Amino acid sequence: MSSPAPARAGISIIGAGPGGLTCARILQRNGIAVTVHERDPGPDARNQGGTLDLHADNGQIALREAGLLDEFFELARPEGQEMRQLDPAGAITAHEVPAPDELFKPEIDRGQLRDLLLNSLRPGTVHWGRALDSVSGPAEGPRQLHFADGTTIETDLVIGADGASSRVRPAVPEYTGVSFLEARFSDVEKRHPEIAELVGPGGAHAADGERGLFAQRNSGDHIRVYIIQRVPADWISASGLAPDDTDGIRAVLLDKYGHWSPRMRRMITENDATYVDRPLFALPVPHTWEHNPTVTLLGDAAHLMPPLGVGVNLAMLDASELALALTNAATVDDAVRAYEKTMLPRSIETAELLEHGAEHLLSADIPDFDSDNDAQP
Known part of the structure; x- marks a missing residue:
């Protein structure tokens, strides 16, 4: 033909x-x-x-x-387009602010x-x-x-x-060894003002080489936070937990992020819905x-x-x-x-x-994040 x-x-x-x-x-x-x-x-x-x-x-x-x-x-x-780099204590270590135009x-x-x-x-x-x-x-x-x-x-x-x-x-595709766990926050200016102030109008990233957080402002007064870990793709079930066991997953995360400041851990503990597991494949x-x-x-x-x-x-x-x-x-x-x-x-x-x-997502340096980090299956 x-x-x-x-x-x-x-x-x-x-x-x-x-x-x-x-x-x-x-x-x-x-x-x-x-x-x-x-x-x-x-x-x-x-x-x-x-x-x-x-x-x-x-x-x-x-x-x-x-x-x-x-x-x-x-x-x-x-x-x-604004990007903040934070340390695990929540202090701003780098700040990219876009020009007005x-x-x-x-x-x-x-x-x-x-x-x-x-x-x-x-x-x-x-x-x-x-x-x-x-x-x-x-x-x-x-x-x-x-x-x-x-x-x-x-x-x-x-x-x-x-x-x-x-x-x-x-x-x-193959698993990269790095996984995102998404946490969502709504009506942030009223319900989560500390997180809103920390993140600002754009994105905020923090990492310590082994674990990280990337928070991003969405429209409609929403923020999404991606909890970044180097873990097996099935880490939730391997921990004896179900995907909707918010309290159980939160307890595991708080242990892993225990040395981070309380204001940073708010992005782990105050989410408005269940976590969404998003292992990264390539x-x-x-x-x-x-x-x-x-x-x-x-x-x-x-x-x-x-x-x-x-x-x-x-x-x-x-x-x-x-x-x-x-x-x-x-x-x-x-x-x-x-x-x-x-x-x-x-x-x-x-x-x-x-x-x-994907390993750069755990680096304390500012990664060039694509907002496509919430890719749907």
């Missing part, structure tokens, strides 16, 4: 995260039809996570191609970004409740997508934008694949890395470049080749720089 022209091809994106939705938006903006398949039953099925910083040299480029950059700046929080990497809540992208798509673009089981069919196409609800569809191009647990990508470096004219990957499905300043930004840049390649190429195969020729070297270079980078 010869590769079809993109304008006449069936294009299926797996995953309605920022990368998948950005790709769909730019394709539609350039007159190319696309369908997005998302396993969530609807747009409000789950909390989309914390806040993201979108960089001028990648994420914002993608939003410009999507025609959404002005709307992004209306929602974004430039003050969220600084817009290099303003923050936006993940849910707000997703809504911005969703609302820009034509009605019916996203098919909800479509959990992918497998992809079959010959490499030259057409491909069959088999979903958990028993349905099967045929498509000319499969774009895997389904994140860390991708069903399109055969490679299995793909082997380098992660590459043989060219396939009917399947490609973007974002975490292509290059899952530690959360150190790349995450969503690279996913959206991938999405933009793939959509523009499909817009400008004579065939789907030509577009995939052109996209991967740029994307794979870039992602390999970045992954090599960040390999074992």
Whole structure:
């Protein structure tokens, strides 16, 4: 089978995260039809996570191609670029304050970004409740997508934008040895003023080489704190605890952070809900694949890395470049080749720089945190 022209091809994106939705938006903006398949039953099925910083040299480029950059700046929080480095006593040891007009990497809540992208798509673009089981069919196409609800569809191009647990990508991520435990705080100015003052309008990081905390202001008077530890991936169950045993987990944490000051330990003891376990996984470096004219990957499905300043930004840049390649190429195969020729070297270079980078999250130095540190499964 010869590769079809993109304008006449069936294009299926797996995953309605920022990368998948950005790709769909730019394709539609350039007159190319696309369908997005998302396993969530609807747009409000789950909390989309914390806040993201979108960089001028990648994420914002993608939003410009999507025609959404002005709307992004209306929602974004430039003050969220502030970063504080604290010691375990809670004293500020370094302080980065953005200039009043600084817009290099303003923050936006993940849910707000997703809504911005969703609302820009034509009605019916996203098919909800479509959990992918497998992809079959010959490499030259057409491909069959088999979903958990028993349905099967045929498509000319499969774009895997389904994140860390991708069903399109055969490679299995490896545990980095470092885990996040998320704690959430609401109505912080009234209910948690000490934590609000400690964190400030942006983010605050503290670590002692073995354990750390990263706190981040979200919109709506919320703060999320990520408790960072070098532990086995199953450390909660190995401690004889269940994920919803807040008191039991808290007791373990207070023992580990016992030498930290009481004001810092508030970020462990005063959370408003159960903890959320988020062990960090990464793909082997380098992660590459043989060219396939009917399947490609973007974002975490292509290059899952530690959360150190790349995450969503690279996913959206991938999405933009793939959509523009499909817009400008004579065939789907030509577009995939052109996209991967740029994307794979870039992602390999970045992954090599960040390999074992999860260990930096425990360093007393300021890590270049990506706000994508709350990646959803």
